[in-house]
Amino acid sequence: MCHIPQQDPKFFRLLICIDQELAESTRLAGCRCGGVLHRANYPRKPRGCPVELRAEFESRFSFCCASCRCRTTSRSVRFLGRRVYLSLVMVLVSARHAGQNSSANALSKAVSISVRTLQRWRTWWQQAFVSTSFWQVQCARFMPSVLTSLLPASLLERFNDSTTEALHRLLVFLCPITQREGV
Numbered sequence: 001m002c003h004i005p006q007q008d009p010k011f012f013r014l015l016i017c018i019d020q021e022l023a024e025s026t027r028l029a030g031c032r033c034g035g036v037l038h039r040a041n042y043p044r045k046p047r048g049c050p051v052e053l054r055a056e057f058e059s060r061f062s063f064c065c066a067s068c069r070c071r072t073t074s075r076s077v078r079f080l081g082r083r084v085y086l087s088l089v090m091v092l093v094s095a096r097h098a099g100q101n102s103s104a105n106a107l108s109k110a111v112s113i114s115v116r117t118l119q120r121w122r123t124w125w126q127q128a129f130v131s132t133s134f135w136q137v138q139c140a141r142f143m144p145s146v147l148t149s150l151l152p153a154s155l156l157e158r159f160n161d162s163t164t165e166a167l168h169r170l171l172v173f174l175c176p177i178t179q180r181e182g183v
Contacts (some may be wrong), residue, residue: 035067048089
């Protein structure tokens with residue numbers, strides 16, 4: 001399951017297009033003070049990205065107000081907050097790791113991510129994510145309820161389409177938590 005979108009450059013380009021649209025809508029909305037937003041992207045060193053597309057993933061779309069100088073970072077489907085791994089990697093690898101403590105070493109070797117990182121992601125999904133105001137509101141959308149012990153796998157299953165479409169819809173669903181106030 002986790003290798004399909006990761007090997008498809010079209011999927012990565014789709015994520016870039018979605019992020020560009022999100023950034024443009026953020027820019028057009030302007031600053032809270034009413035000022036104009038100018039591009040001031042954050043440099044990133046993304047992990048889990050195909051080499052041929054790495055340059056397009058080396059910045060997180062962000063803006064700076066011309067008046068008050070406050071920074072505004074747009075929502076993203078490529079990045080989950082400030083994490084170095086791409087959101088799709090974090091979702092897919094965590095989904096594969098959900099509920100399977102015994103296979104953590106094998107998975108760690110297969111995807112070249114440390115066991116400690118896998119455990120940190122699992123803790124984030126089961127504790128930090130479920131305590132966000134975003135999840136507190138959104139979890140009511142799912143009937144029967146999503147099993148938090150199996151996040152994000154149980155959440156990905158709710159977007160029951162092809163693997164690529166389900167992942168796309170899940171990443172769009174998670175967009176609100178990619179901004180500072182959403183975390």
